[in-house]
Amino acid sequence: MSNRIINWFKFASPQSFYPLAGKMIPWFWALAVAFGIAGLWISFFVAPTDAQQGEGYRIIFVHVPASWMSMFIYLIMAAWAGLGLALKTRLSGMMAQALAPTGALMALLSLWTGALWGKPMWGTWWVWDARLTSELILFFLYIGFIALQAAIDDPRRADKAGAILALVGVVNIPIIYFSVKWWNTLHQGASVSLTKSPSMAQTMLWGMLIMALAFWMYSIAVALMRVRAIILERESHSDWVKELREVKS
Amino acid sequence: MLAVSALSCLRGERRLFSDVAFELAPGEWLHVQGENGAGKTTLLRALVGLAQPDEGEIRWRGAPIGKLGEDYRREMLYLGHHGAVKEELTPLENLRLAAALDGRKLDDRDTIATLHRFGLKGREELPVRCLSAGQKRRVLLARLVTRNAALWVLDEPFTALDVKAIEMLSALIGEHLAQGGMAILTSHQAMPMANGKVMKL
Amino acid sequence: MLAVSALSCLRGERRLFSDVAFELAPGEWLHVQGENGAGKTTLLRALVGLAQPDEGEIRWRGAPIGKLGEDYRREMLYLGHHGAVKEELTPLENLRLAAALDGRKLDDRDTIATLHRFGLKGREELPVRCLSAGQKRRVLLARLVTRNAALWVLDEPFTALDVKAIEMLSALIGEHLAQGGMAILTSHQAMPMANGKVMKL
Amino acid sequence: MNWGSAAEFFAMGGHGFYVWGSFGACVLFMIAEPILASGRQKGILRTLRRERIAEDLEKDTK
Amino acid sequence: MNAFAAIIRRDLLLAMRRKSEMLTALFFFIIVVSLFPLGIGPEPMLLRKIAPGVLWVSALLSTMLSLSRLFATDHADGTLEQLALSPTPLGVLVAGKIVAHWLTSGLPLVLLAPMLGLQFDLDASALWILICALLLGTPLLSLIGSIGAALTLGVRGGGVLLSLLVLPLYIPALIFGAGAVEAHVSGLGAGGHLSLLAALLALAVFFAPWATTAALRISLE
Amino acid sequence: MNAFAAIIRRDLLLAMRRKSEMLTALFFFIIVVSLFPLGIGPEPMLLRKIAPGVLWVSALLSTMLSLSRLFATDHADGTLEQLALSPTPLGVLVAGKIVAHWLTSGLPLVLLAPMLGLQFDLDASALWILICALLLGTPLLSLIGSIGAALTLGVRGGGVLLSLLVLPLYIPALIFGAGAVEAHVSGLGAGGHLSLLAALLALAVFFAPWATTAALRISLE
Numbered sequence A: 001m002s003n004r005i006i007n008w009f010k011f012a013s014p015q016s017f018y019p020l021a022g023k024m025i026p027w028f029w030a031l032a033v034a035f036g037i038a039g040l041w042i043s044f045f046v047a048p049t050d051a052q053q054g055e056g057y058r059i060i061f062v063h064v065p066a067s068w069m070s071m072f073i074y075l076i077m078a079a080w081a082g083l084g085l086a087l088k089t090r091l092s093g094m095m096a097q098a099l100a101p102t103g104a105l106m107a108l109l110s111l112w113t114g115a116l117w118g119k120p121m122w123g124t125w126w127v128w129d130a131r132l133t134s135e136l137i138l139f140f141l142y143i144g145f146i147a148l149q150a151a152i153d154d155p156r157r158a159d160k161a162g163a164i165l166a167l168v169g170v171v172n173i174p175i176i177y178f179s180v181k182w183w184n185t186l187h188q189g190a191s192v193s194l195t196k197s198p199s200m201a202q203t204m205l206w207g208m209l210i211m212a213l214a215f216w217m218y219s220i221a222v223a224l225m226r227v228r229a230i231i232l233e234r235e236s237h238s239d240w241v242k243e244l245r246e247v248k249s
Numbered sequence B, C: 001m002l003a004v005s006a007l008s009c010l011r012g013e014r015r016l017f018s019d020v021a022f023e024l025a026p027g028e029w030l031h032v033q034g035e036n037g038a039g040k041t042t043l044l045r046a047l048v049g050l051a052q053p054d055e056g057e058i059r060w061r062g063a064p065i066g067k068l069g070e071d072y073r074r075e076m077l078y079l080g081h082h083g084a085v086k087e088e089l090t091p092l093e094n095l096r097l098a099a100a101l102d103g104r105k106l107d108d109r110d111t112i113a114t115l116h117r118f119g120l121k122g123r124e125e126l127p128v129r130c131l132s133a134g135q136k137r138r139v140l141l142a143r144l145v146t147r148n149a150a151l152w153v154l155d156e157p158f159t160a161l162d163v164k165a166i167e168m169l170s171a172l173i174g175e176h177l178a179q180g181g182m183a184i185l186t187s188h189q190a191m192p193m194a195n196g197k198v199m200k201l
Numbered sequence D: 001m002n003w004g005s006a007a008e009f010f011a012m013g014g015h016g017f018y019v020w021g022s023f024g025a026c027v028l029f030m031i032a033e034p035i036l037a038s039g040r041q042k043g044i045l046r047t048l049r050r051e052r053i054a055e056d057l058e059k060d061t062k
Numbered sequence E, F: 001m002n003a004f005a006a007i008i009r010r011d012l013l014l015a016m017r018r019k020s021e022m023l024t025a026l027f028f029f030i031i032v033v034s035l036f037p038l039g040i041g042p043e044p045m046l047l048r049k050i051a052p053g054v055l056w057v058s059a060l061l062s063t064m065l066s067l068s069r070l071f072a073t074d075h076a077d078g079t080l081e082q083l084a085l086s087p088t089p090l091g092v093l094v095a096g097k098i099v100a101h102w103l104t105s106g107l108p109l110v111l112l113a114p115m116l117g118l119q120f121d122l123d124a125s126a127l128w129i130l131i132c133a134l135l136l137g138t139p140l141l142s143l144i145g146s147i148g149a150a151l152t153l154g155v156r157g158g159g160v161l162l163s164l165l166v167l168p169l170y171i172p173a174l175i176f177g178a179g180a181v182e183a184h185v186s187g188l189g190a191g192g193h194l195s196l197l198a199a200l201l202a203l204a205v206f207f208a209p210w211a212t213t214a215a216l217r218i219s220l221e
């Protein structure tokens, strides 16, 4: 038991995590590409044309995974941040920092693909619907986190400040979500609302799930790449970095 | 009373100092010396708990200062490079409010007497903004008298002071030590007080 | 070169000084002395044109400085209590930008050499925010070298500097005087330079 | 197979702009992000190598 | 408790000494609210509809502007270090500062809002709801804002960064606050909105001072 | 001329160094614009009507926020004294600082505005008018604002006092700027409004740097 805890802490040190991450990255890339190809195949060649929305609905295969990931990554990021604040493990802060840009990208993609979907379906790029609005706010929260960390030079301080912000954000996301939902449904003046998603054929569900897996693997791979760079930047003057093969050659 | 062992601080990739260790008993004072950028201010901030040292331990009456918290802060007074006085308020108000935040109430007579002792006669009611560099510094230093602390941690207390004020301040520190107080100072000027421990960074 | 006659300054209802008069010829320097709050900073700010005196006149090469404007400012350098360096920028950038604003371009080699001379080796690329009190001061003082001015007006240039830096600075002032420059200084510390005129406020 | 021809495939039933705009943006960003990340990694490695060379030189001169 | 009262008194005294600062925050509120009729046009129907939203957004912006000074002046002159080193727990002092901030920047808005509401042709009962909503909402703004102010302390570009961090967190307050008046006007009753505001306030009273203190300790390091 | 370019380069460099500051000013703009629908409600018809007003008021606020830093940081660290003592005429340096301010805070707004216009469901031709109006208007905001920034320099509570001074002066820009889009939408043609904006800009280019310099000299005394 105690042995396992020690092992765990060993991998929580940047020094041993760096090579481990290096070994894992190719695998996640392979998985991401495999799932991606499979997902794209299903979305364009297997999934049938939708009765109501024609071909436009195929956007769902990127829109929904991006939306899911944007929310999920925020949770993971906050969890890492909280862990760092509680246990003072150096790696946690770096993980949170590495995840934030990917999360922001996912939120941006969700907004972008949603807007591109909205134009043909609703006739407008944007409506102030509850889900759309809370996704936009989530994007702002990501940007706030990134901006705060960028504004503080001392990485240790940046980690801690970012952690507090991320945790405050986690408490607030449900509040924001429900308040926006309530706001929107109370005065239902909008002429358009999210069309009920069509009862999705089994294939569509599968396509979406596989695409979601692809996005997931992609996020892990990119976050690991970024965390490796962050580790090097922060630890650049420790001895183990100087002894790295990449540095010596 | 104050015992420091194996203290070390990093800034960026630079190790400012390591293995700093000393003890301070009642009536003793320590002169921290070192060139510009040697890490004196950093050491002092670590001693009062404003900065976290990377290694080592600081104990007050045998307990680590992190654990003591308020009990340590009540017995200690740190005056740094910074003004730490409100420019809009008068010297009198500044002293009174600083004491109130420590949970104490000052007697007006005593406070005015203290200000006179620090050469601020006739400036009690002027906003600090109007005072000269040295006078501002004196307002800050007056807290040494209005607050009873056992350990004084002073970062370059003599800057901006004129000769008379330096004499007055060192006499004050002497009294404090004679009454069983402790002091840790930095200064690039020669110290007008005797019998200090010296530590070079 | 610089001639001051019958200068007087009021602050509030207080007359800080009156009938101040002196002349400064090339190679001479003036030490303005006085207690805290005597009016030294006020006098210096009047001399460089940042404050208006209530009476009296300041002439540079025979003409009143108000009339000369830029011509006076080009030949004069004032370094005050304030940092006057950008905390976000590195020392190197600070110097380069300060020179660019005077319409001059600095050679990188020379500038780095100057910074080394001021003991900032290894800190050229660190934001000034990270530097120690004395190091910040040195960045400011490096402008004495990178900018060619005939008249140096320095308010307490020795604060926060360590012993070595004080020696270096006074040697620098000595050189400047030897080349026909002029300097006006205030300081509460003993001056390590000889042959200055002294004025007590 | 839903598509009769490549042209039909690209037209997406008249919604080509929107569908390809979405998928295109995703692909584009998801290619750009790893490139940026690896660029960051390469950049830091380059400076580390340079620092190492400088250190070696210093040792040699001593 | 003594120190809690002392810091409130100190901050109020400082606010009085810098009277212009408090007054200008108020005028900012008034001017921003008055800009809208200029930018949008004078139709009374339209104005009545946007009134609660405009008032709330302006209140939010005006509170936010004064936030950057909440800790910044104390930080710049070194007083904040002294507060952190004071024998009184920092959390108590922080709570006091938040109360003082509300007294100087939130309360005046509440008192002023009805007058501005008249400009937008709101009727008396709507004005009452507006006051209630602001009374519950402005302390919430001060509480949430203090976290942002502490996090951005001494950070480059703090002022604008602060708004970036804080404005998204203000959205529930905005929605329920402005929603209360709207719901009342449209006959739905404002009770639900107001009780949600109160619940948020209760939550913030417990957590915000704690989070602010943690953030301040980090900023001081 | 040399020093003019140098000060622009310096301010841009500082802006780059504090990159986050510039970006956050932009996001502030985006967030404030997005707050209004949340306060007012999601009806597209209503939103389309208030869109130009909201965009302009937000642009105005976001410019104004960055104004307080225009001279304040230089003042706080004593660089401004040095600028005033520099052999280059102060007016030239001031003009350079204003140009840099527009480049970092006005221009990005112009580029971003169309996207936000889409959120309010404006059509393409209205968006073009919006861009033109902002292109003429934002330099005007920087120019007028610099006078206010100089006047409030080193004054306690400067930030809010600044808005008090500057916002009323911004009103003509707001009326013509927001009016241009509205006039276009209602079919009246935006030409008149835009040429009035251009005239104001020409006027400000001549007088504002001069007035700012005078104000700075006073603040420095």
Ligand code: HEM
Binding pocket: A060, A063, A064, A067, A068, A110, A111, A112, A113, A114, A115, A117, A118, A119, A121, A125, A126, A131, A132, A133, A135, A136, A194, A195, A197
């Ligand atoms: C900018 C615009 C949009 C944004 C920000 C957005 C955001 C989101 C989010 C956050 C989710 C995940 C919600 C969840 O899983 O509970 C989602 C799912 C979904 N969105 Fe969107 N959306 C946008 C536009 C659209 C449009 C135009 C459509 C279709 C006409 C659409 C259809 C869907 C569907 C069908 C789902 C999956 C529903 C489910 O899993 O329950 N979205 N969107």
Ligand SMILES: Nc1ncnc2c1ncn2[C@@H]1O[C@H](COP(=O)(O)OP(=O)(O)OP(=O)(O)O)[C@@H](O)[C@H]1O
Binding pocket: B011, B012, B013, B014, B016, B034, B035, B036, B037, B038, B039, B040, B041, B042, B043, C123, C126, C130, C131, C132, C133, C134, C135, C160
């Ligand atoms: N991020 C960083 N990277 C490298 N060095 C740093 C960093 N931050 C601070 N430093 C260095 O740490 C030191 C801080 O020193 P400190 O302020 O404690 O000096 P000091 O002894 O008080 O000097 P002074 O006599 O000038 O007040 C400086 O030498 C500074 O250059």
Ligand SMILES: Nc1ncnc2c1ncn2[C@@H]1O[C@H](COP(=O)(O)OP(=O)(O)OP(=O)(O)O)[C@@H](O)[C@H]1O
Binding pocket: B123, B126, B130, B131, B132, B133, B134, B135, B160, C011, C012, C013, C014, C016, C034, C035, C036, C037, C038, C039, C040, C041, C042, C043
């Ligand atoms: N409004 C005012 N009313 C009365 N006295 C004032 C007023 N404003 C400033 N003073 C006084 O003017 C003097 C300003 O002095 P100045 O700053 O020039 O002193 P200094 O000689 O530079 O002192 P130091 O050695 O401390 O730097 C101070 O004594 C201050 O008390």
Ligand SMILES: [Mg+2]
Binding pocket: B040, B041, B042, B155, C132, C133, C134
């Ligand atoms: Mg120091």
Ligand SMILES: [Mg+2]
Binding pocket: B132, B133, B134, C040, C041, C042, C155
């Ligand atoms: Mg002085």
